[in-house]
Amino acid sequence: xxxxxxxxxxxxxxxxxxxxxxxxxxxxxxxxxxxxxxxxxxxxxxxxxxxxxxxxxxxxxxxxxxxxxxxxxxxxxxxxxxxxxxxxxxxxxxxxxxxxxxxxxxxxxxxxxxxxxxxxxxxxxxxxxxxxxxxxxxxxxxxxxxxxxxxxxxxxxxxxxxxxxxxxxxxxxxxxxxxxxxxxxxxxxxxxxxxxxxxxxxxxxxxxxxxxxxxxxxxxxxxxxxxxxxxxxxxxxxxxxxxxxxxxxxxxxxxxxxxxxxxxxxxxxxx
Numbered sequence: 001x002x003x004x005x006x007x008x009x010x011x012x013x014x015x016x017x018x019x020x021x022x023x024x025x026x027x028x029x030x031x032x033x034x035x036x037x038x039x040x041x042x043x044x045x046x047x048x049x050x051x052x053x054x055x056x057x058x059x060x061x062x063x064x065x066x067x068x069x070x071x072x073x074x075x076x077x078x079x080x081x082x083x084x085x086x087x088x089x090x091x092x093x094x095x096x097x098x099x100x101x102x103x104x105x106x107x108x109x110x111x112x113x114x115x116x117x118x119x120x121x122x123x124x125x126x127x128x129x130x131x132x133x134x135x136x137x138x139x140x141x142x143x144x145x146x147x148x149x150x151x152x153x154x155x156x157x158x159x160x161x162x163x164x165x166x167x168x169x170x171x172x173x174x175x176x177x178x179x180x181x182x183x184x185x186x187x188x189x190x191x192x193x194x195x196x197x198x199x200x201x202x203x204x205x206x207x208x209x210x211x212x213x214x215x216x217x218x219x220x221x222x223x224x225x226x227x228x229x230x231x232x233x234x235x236x237x238x239x240x241x242x243x244x245x246x247x248x249x250x251x252x253x254x255x256x257x258x259x260x261x262x263x264x265x266x267x268x269x270x271x
Contacts, residue, residue: 099137136179183259201228
């Protein structure tokens with residue numbers, strides 16, 4: 001009987017030791033799995049390890065940047081409407097500008113952050129931003145200059161009906177543009193509910209007094225009403241409130257007041 005009791009006691013002790021050993025191995029195994037998962041999170045993608053799925057939190061800072069110090073505006077303001085006219089033939093030249101390879105608005109980080117504030121205020125008013133142009137490569141500006149010295153006037157009736165093409169250089173077209181510094185934007189607003197452009201009484205890049213923010217009256221393409229003027233000035237007010245300066249002859253044009261590159265002109269392509 002004593003021998004039987006002793007055997008049972010010894011067996012119990014050995015089983016307890018074996019069980020503890022298994023638990024220790026299990027903990028160690030879990031630690032190894034956790035380590036593998038942690039390493040895989042650094043890839044910035046969804047990974048599967050031993051039937052465990054981990055989704056990396058990778059959307060805090062945009063990783064796909066167009067150039068150092070610049071960002072894609074849509075990364076900051078996802079609901080903006082991009083309609084980069086110089087990436088199309090729907091502009092004063094009637095042809096795509098050099099350096100535009102995609103319909104993607106680019107700005108300096110500082111300008112994008114300021115524009116985000118303006119977008120949030122406009123959204124509360126029931127509007128969403130539509131971008132006609134933002135960062136503009138120097139090669140596109142050079143293209144404008146070459147065009148201004150050519151005899152091509154196919155877009156005259158729509159964009160500069162009362163002006164000679166020669167007069168555009170200096171007054172509207174120059175060898176350097178603030179857009180190439182990366183903190184200038186050409187824009188309008190659309191109704192948030194429908195996506196339809198707000199009627200500003202005149203279209204982007206019309207060369208003439210009808211594009212002045214405070215203009216009211218008739219011009220060759222139509223009429224700018226008091227209501228059109230009201231909407232233009234509302235946009236001016238919001239943009240100035242959020243750190244942008246406007247200009248007297250284009251209701252759509254705004255430049256960040258404290259732009260980061262006031263004397264530097266960039267030439268990387270829009271793509």
